[in-house]
Amino acid sequence: MATLKPEARTVVPLTSGRSATRARILKAAREIFFRDGFADTNLDEVASRAELGKGTLYRHFESKAELYVAVLAAGGACFADEMQGEVDDTISALDRLRSIGRFYRRYWTEHPEYFIIFSAVNNQEFIGQLPPRLLAEVREIWEQPLRLLERVIADGLRKGELRDCDPWVMANVIWRSGNSAVAALVTPRRARVIDCSAEALYEATLDVLLWGLAAPPRARS
Amino acid sequence: MATLKPEARTVVPLTSGRSATRARILKAAREIFFRDGFADTNLDEVASRAELGKGTLYRHFESKAELYVAVLAAGGACFADEMQGEVDDTISALDRLRSIGRFYRRYWTEHPEYFIIFSAVNNQEFIGQLPPRLLAEVREIWEQPLRLLERVIADGLRKGELRDCDPWVMANVIWRSGNSAVAALVTPRRARVIDCSAEALYEATLDVLLWGLAAPPRARS
Amino acid sequence: MATLKPEARTVVPLTSGRSATRARILKAAREIFFRDGFADTNLDEVASRAELGKGTLYRHFESKAELYVAVLAAGGACFADEMQGEVDDTISALDRLRSIGRFYRRYWTEHPEYFIIFSAVNNQEFIGQLPPRLLAEVREIWEQPLRLLERVIADGLRKGELRDCDPWVMANVIWRSGNSAVAALVTPRRARVIDCSAEALYEATLDVLLWGLAAPPRARS
Amino acid sequence: MATLKPEARTVVPLTSGRSATRARILKAAREIFFRDGFADTNLDEVASRAELGKGTLYRHFESKAELYVAVLAAGGACFADEMQGEVDDTISALDRLRSIGRFYRRYWTEHPEYFIIFSAVNNQEFIGQLPPRLLAEVREIWEQPLRLLERVIADGLRKGELRDCDPWVMANVIWRSGNSAVAALVTPRRARVIDCSAEALYEATLDVLLWGLAAPPRARS
DNA sequence: TATGAATGAGGATTCATTCAT
DNA sequence: TATGAATGAATCCTCATTCAT
Numbered sequence: 065m066a067t068l069k070p071e072a073r074t075v076v077p078l079t080s081g082r083s084a085t086r087a088r089i090l091k092a093a094r095e096i097f098f099r100d101g102f103a104d105t106n107l108d109e110v111a112s113r114a115e116l117g118k119g120t121l122y123r124h125f126e127s128k129a130e131l132y133v134a135v136l137a138a139g140g141a142c143f144a145d146e147m148q149g150e151v152d153d154t155i156s157a158l159d160r161l162r163s164i165g166r167f168y169r170r171y172w173t174e175h176p177e178y179f180i181i182f183s184a185v186n187n188q189e190f191i192g193q194l195p196p197r198l199l200a201e202v203r204e205i206w207e208q209p210l211r212l213l214e215r216v217i218a219d220g221l222r223k224g225e226l227r228d229c230d231p232w233v234m235a236n237v238i239w240r241s242g243n244s245a246v247a248a249l250v251t252p253r254r255a256r257v258i259d260c261s262a263e264a265l266y267e268a269t270l271d272v273l274l275w276g277l278a279a280p281p282r283a284r285s
Numbered sequence: 286m287a288t289l290k291p292e293a294r295t296v297v298p299l300t301s302g303r304s305a306t307r308a309r310i311l312k313a314a315r316e317i318f319f320r321d322g323f324a325d326t327n328l329d330e331v332a333s334r335a336e337l338g339k340g341t342l343y344r345h346f347e348s349k350a351e352l353y354v355a356v357l358a359a360g361g362a363c364f365a366d367e368m369q370g371e372v373d374d375t376i377s378a379l380d381r382l383r384s385i386g387r388f389y390r391r392y393w394t395e396h397p398e399y400f401i402i403f404s405a406v407n408n409q410e411f412i413g414q415l416p417p418r419l420l421a422e423v424r425e426i427w428e429q430p431l432r433l434l435e436r437v438i439a440d441g442l443r444k445g446e447l448r449d450c451d452p453w454v455m456a457n458v459i460w461r462s463g464n465s466a467v468a469a470l471v472t473p474r475r476a477r478v479i480d481c482s483a484e485a486l487y488e489a490t491l492d493v494l495l496w497g498l499a500a501p502p503r504a505r506s
Numbered sequence: 507m508a509t510l511k512p513e514a515r516t517v518v519p520l521t522s523g524r525s526a527t528r529a530r531i532l533k534a535a536r537e538i539f540f541r542d543g544f545a546d547t548n549l550d551e552v553a554s555r556a557e558l559g560k561g562t563l564y565r566h567f568e569s570k571a572e573l574y575v576a577v578l579a580a581g582g583a584c585f586a587d588e589m590q591g592e593v594d595d596t597i598s599a600l601d602r603l604r605s606i607g608r609f610y611r612r613y614w615t616e617h618p619e620y621f622i623i624f625s626a627v628n629n630q631e632f633i634g635q636l637p638p639r640l641l642a643e644v645r646e647i648w649e650q651p652l653r654l655l656e657r658v659i660a661d662g663l664r665k666g667e668l669r670d671c672d673p674w675v676m677a678n679v680i681w682r683s684g685n686s687a688v689a690a691l692v693t694p695r696r697a698r699v700i701d702c703s704a705e706a707l708y709e710a711t712l713d714v715l716l717w718g719l720a721a722p723p724r725a726r727s
Numbered sequence: 728m729a730t731l732k733p734e735a736r737t738v739v740p741l742t743s744g745r746s747a748t749r750a751r752i753l754k755a756a757r758e759i760f761f762r763d764g765f766a767d768t769n770l771d772e773v774a775s776r777a778e779l780g781k782g783t784l785y786r787h788f789e790s791k792a793e794l795y796v797a798v799l800a801a802g803g804a805c806f807a808d809e810m811q812g813e814v815d816d817t818i819s820a821l822d823r824l825r826s827i828g829r830f831y832r833r834y835w836t837e838h839p840e841y842f843i844i845f846s847a848v849n850n851q852e853f854i855g856q857l858p859p860r861l862l863a864e865v866r867e868i869w870e871q872p873l874r875l876l877e878r879v880i881a882d883g884l885r886k887g888e889l890r891d892c893d894p895w896v897m898a899n900v901i902w903r904s905g906n907s908a909v910a911a912l913v914t915p916r917r918a919r920v921i922d923c924s925a926e927a928l929y930e931a932t933l934d935v936l937l938w939g940l941a942a943p944p945r946a947r948s
Numbered sequence: 949t950a951t952g953a954a955t956g957a958g959g960a961t962t963c964a965t966t967c968a969t
Numbered sequence: 970t971a972t973g974a975a976t977g978a979a980t981c982c983t984c985a986t987t988c989a990t
Binding site for chain 1: 424448451453457462486494496497
């Protein structure tokens with residue numbers, strides 16, 4: 065409101081300027097996409113939640129799909145970074161997988177928006193409409209965590225901790241089964257088709273997958 | 286106009302009259318919903334594919350959502366019936382689960398439309414828009430196969446074939462993980478976010494789940 | 507308002523039914539396109555002038571451009587028919603050209619809308635945006651009068667009434683010069699860039715063209 | 728800010744400062760207006776082609792229309808100057824008209840942008856939107872060449888070289904017919920409604936007009 | 949019952965113009 | 970003076986639903 069002194073200006077950038085606007089749009093978009101899904105999200109509402117004019121959205125993102133993917137990319141980048149940090153190379157592959165499973169649960173429970181948004185893409189809700197360029201971008205973002213899983217599995221195989229399998233295929237099995245369990249965690253109970261404790265479901269999924277992966281004879285608790 | 290006596294209903298020719306029209310609508314709707322998803326399905330196209338006037342749709346179904354659920358119900362009824370017929374009580378629980386897994390794969394591969402349509406609901410694509418009555422209907426339809434799984438698991442536990450678990454929770458684990466693998470089977474490769482052989486993925490999922498469930502010591506091939 | 511007797515219904519079609527709606531849209535569109543030009547025409551206004559919902563326009567015409575061309579086609583068909591009727595084969599080619607010139611003036615003065623609309627296309631105002639199919643349609647419509655001119659000129663050449671020329675090229679010369687003079691007639695004086703009596707301009711154009719075409723020695727008034 | 732003394736203006740470097748910026752805007756605007764027409768021209772693109780900020784446009788021109796007219800004015804001033812230089816008072820009026828016709832062809836072929844832009848105004852594409860002040864400006868610019876034509880014609884009449892006519896009206900006839908032929912020259916063939924050799928059309932137009940103007944008996948080649 | 953024309957709210961996107969820096 | 974981010978009115982088009990016939 066009041067005129068700032070020149071020096072004060074360098075403090076402002078956090079709440080104004082191009083990147084701040086972009087961040088506000090992403091935040092608002094994430095919230096609305098999460099609540100309403102891609103098809104039912106109204107960009108007018110995104111704009112007004114971001115306290116910006118509608119046109120401003122288009123100065124930062126070329127289209128609704130582009131905005132969606134940008135939200136997804138932001139979430140994916142975060143996720144991949146944190147997941148990487150979670151992996152402890154000093155423990156067994158099975159324990160690493162278990163700790164990834166715990167991280168997975170914690171992360172998505174704390175950021176359900178990203179999961180739902182990612183999930184929509186993963187479930188081809190609107191994949192058909194996505195221009196190839198954006199599809200490629202989404203792929204790149206989400207391939208990283210899977211490659212990390214693949215590496216852990218390959219390591220476990222080398223050390224004889226795991227039953228024989230194709231690491232890439234098994235990474236996909238874990239990823240998809242894990243997602244299906246997380247989906248229960250982040251979906252409000254009244255919106256779920258089948259009623260079942262999401263916590264128990266998640267634990268059981270993790271347990272079955274680890275048992276199913278482990279090489280006999282067992283040395284686990 | 287007047288309520289018909291039950292016997293009178295069976296007299297109505299199967300290829301004309303109210304029920305035949307309904308069937309044509311359901312068929313057309315199933316095809317288009319499958320191809321385009323709920324949001325992008327245009328009822329004009331459904332009507333013209335059914336070779337019916339658009340108004341006719343509304344004489345048989347109250348709304349687009351109602352039509353969607355009716356398609357889903359038809360698919361679910363079919364599925365539950367066939368799945369029931371597949372279960373052979375003379376074999377072990379693990380083998381029964383494996384044979385259900387095979388059936389699952391075969392059924393959805395032959396009827397991908399139903400899977401996609403079911404999947405959309407399952408993934409809360411538009412659950413928010415579904416009136417509670419329709420949601421309840423969907424629930425009832427899809428609970429049957431899960432209850433069947435639950436019974437097989439409970440039986441396996443009784444006979445000591447399986448590791449200790451909550452049958453209902455484990456039925457949900459299998460159901461969700463299985464769905465996540467089927468999703469890969471019925472999604473065209475170019476539309477999948479992550480590239481992985483769907484057949485290998487399905488087999489690996491089935492294998493891991495069964496290993497994970499089986500009680501040690503193992504007696505399986 | 508009051509219920510009509512069944513017999514009376516057959517009288518109604520002129521003001522209701524699909525073709526009547528189409529006609530109302532064409533009329534409204536012609537008026538607004540005439541007044542505002544293609545780019546500045548608002549289809550909402552067309553709809554409300556036609557006393558129809560906006561969506562109705564799209565049940566009859568696929569797009570704004572399609573509607574524009576339909577208006578043009580209606581005008582062009584009328585024009586070609588009447589022009590054909592105007593040609594009297596018993597008189598000399600020069601006199602036939604003169605009478606076509608008179609017809610031209612009369613017709614466009616009575617239907618300035620069509621001229622303006624045609625003119626916009628002719629002056630490539632939005633030709634670039636026109637899908638090839640529509641461009642071809644426009645071409646076909648407007649080629650007819652030119653072919654008629656070409657025939658009259660060729661006939662005059664055969665009879666030695668006209669100076670040597672390429673009939674198709676000369677038809678184009680007359681058509682374009684004629685149009686440029688008609689443009690003055692149908693443009694309100696205040697909107698014209700250069701102030702000049704439109705009537706005198708038209709007469710002088712006709713006179714110069716005919717003199718310029720006639721073979722010497724002259725036998726004209 | 729303050730009014731500069733006339734001498735001071737010539738001191739401003741030609742490649743920087745206010746007038747150079749203005750020139751760059753005009754050049755960019757001319758190119759884009761030419762390619763896209765008034766309605767479809769995007770000022771963002773003009774600014775970026777001029778390698779200037781968008782706001783800068785508004786420091787030099789009050790509005791899009793104002794910019795359009797400025798482009799037009801620049802072209803018109805050029806044209807009038809060169810046309811004036813082309814007229815050779817030592818030859819006959821008919822020959823002077825013919826040489827103007829040649830100049831006309833050459834000039835517009837070399838500067839199609841100006842012609843298209845001028846043409847758009849001439850064809851009232853957006854005359855309705857033009858504030859009266861700008862319309863007056865356009866009029867003044869384009870009246871000069873017509874007055875020059877008028878003088879040549881009046882001279883020809885005085886010397887008995889031309890058939891009797893109103894010089895101002897006839898100047899308008901030549902101007903409009905000439906424009907209609909130039910239009911063919913500067914319009915890419917695929918964009919023309921009617922297909923006809925533009926060169927032949929131009930020559931034929933010139934020929935017919937001169938024959939039509941010349942007083943009999945003829946003494947022309 | 950079947951029809952299909954009509955509806956109009958709704959939504960994505962564009963762009964000339966403004967204004968704080 | 971130059972900038973370019975922000976604006977928001979404007980506009981084309983879609984489509985689920987209604988209703989007169």
